[in-house]
Amino acid sequence: MTAIDLDTTKLEAEQIFQRKRLIGFGLPAVIFAYLVYIFFAFDLAGLAGRANVDNAKTLTSDIWSYKVHVTRNNRSGDISYAVEGERKGTYPDGERPAWVSGDDVITIDLGADHIVRYLPDNRTEIDVPGFPLIEVQAEGRTLTSNLPDDLPDWISASDRRIGITTDEGRITLTGARTEIFNYFAGWELFWFTLDSPYHGQGISTILFGERLDPTRSNIAGAVSDWWNNKMWRHKDVAWAIGETILMAFLGTMGAAMVALPLAFLAAKKFSPIMVLRAATRRLFDFVRGVDALIWTVVLARAFGPGPLTGSLAILITDTGTFGKTFSEALENVDQKQIEGISSTGAKPLQRYRFGVIPQVVPVLLAQVLYFLESNTRSATIIGAITGGGIGLMLTQAIQTQKDWEEVAYYIVLIILMVMFMDWFSGWLRSKLIGRKD
Secondary structure (H helix, E strand, O other): OOHHHHHHHHHHHHHHHHHHHHHHHHHHHHHHHHHHHHHHHOOHHHHHHHOOHHHHHHHHHHHHEEEEEEEEEOOOOOEEEEEOOOHHHEOOOOOOOOOEEOOOOEEEEEEOOEEEEEEOOOEEEEEOOOOOOEEEEEEOOEEEEOOOOOOOOOEEEOOOEEEEEEOOEEEEEEOOEEEEEEEEEOOOOOOOOOOOOOOOOOHHHHHHOOOOOOOOOHHHHHHHHHHOOOOOOHHHHHHHHHHHHHHHHHHHHHHHHHHHHHHHHHOOOOOOOHHHHHHHHHHHHHHHHOOHHHHHHHHHHHHOOOHHHHHHHHHHHHHHHHHHHHHHHHHOOOHHHHHHHHOOOOOHHHHHHHHHHHHHHHHHHHHHHHHHHHHHHHHHHHHHHHOOHHHHHHHHHHHHOOOHHHHHHHHHHHHHHHHHHHHHHHHHHHHHHOOOO
16 A cells, blocks of 8 residues: 555544544534523523422322312301312201311311311411411401411411411411311212212112112112212213214224325326326325314314314324325235236226235224324314313313312323223234234
8 A cells, every 4th residue: 555545544534533523522512502592492490480389289289189178258157168169069058077066166177286266256266286376357358367477488478368388288368258178188079979878888888788768779879879970070071081082083084084095096006197196195295284283273163163173183184194104005015916806807996906905904904093092192182172072171170270189080081091092902903904923
């Protein structure tokens, strides 16, 4: 090798090493610059400052617990007891929780020596261990209390509102009413509401005990009261899940039926006219290029909210995706099988039916069943926009910011629904196209 060749090789090697060094230092620098851009563009510092940690803790605790409201109307003096503060969860007249006692002076025992007393003349006493007795007087719209100027973090106070948050519960006082929230673990009234004769009864009593309702058997009455539970709305939830699955099914299957004949027009082997092929492919690009959520908003203006709108949105979007997938599958069919069918004197439709379709059926079914499972999740979000299905109920529960145990309930049902659709699509796939060992 000559000296010139050695110099050239050395120069090329140095250039290669130089490029590698630039990549080694430049790539991390680009990633770091991008992260810095994200930090300022998305205002992460401001987002952290606006975060309400206390509200997040309260909402998180509501997921796995429930609260009983003890409310005094400071104008009328009436006291009500209600689970989650809802009219549907109000205790019947003459009944109240076991941790509330007294007549003239209503004593609420929150546990761990946290005591609240409703006194006459709209006066309230709050006894928290380790803190002086709190006394509050409601007069019109204003509150008068003996709270010191230097308040701990768990007390917020003004002349119109006082809020006290402890590990045992929360107390809110205004001129109009005084309200106590006592928390307990679990989902109360999930099976039966307070007005049901089966509330508080064990399963053995319902199955084998004496009849609790003289007009119906225990099992029939228990099933009916659970199904028509006014707080948890099990019947409405079941109907909403059915709407969501139906929305996904109609959209997916409708898209497959529309996309299959169009796929023949987009496949080069079956559509020799280039203009027709290009137009069909651009149609697929257009309908799948617009997300299903955008189609949902557009179609809602034309057809109004409802499951039909969501089904059409899924159908339009998946038609483009299926059309592209099906056309690619048609491009890869074995021509010899088609020629064998043609040699028998089969007509064009027969050649497609017996020579083409059997080859692409496994691919078509696999894609359709996968999208059926995926669209079950998408239908939840679409339902929140179009006003149908479990997605609407989930959105309503989130917006109220008080029924987060229902939010958890709906999320659990959505996960179970997706798991079921995953199992069902896998089972159906194995039955239709078999499993690979």
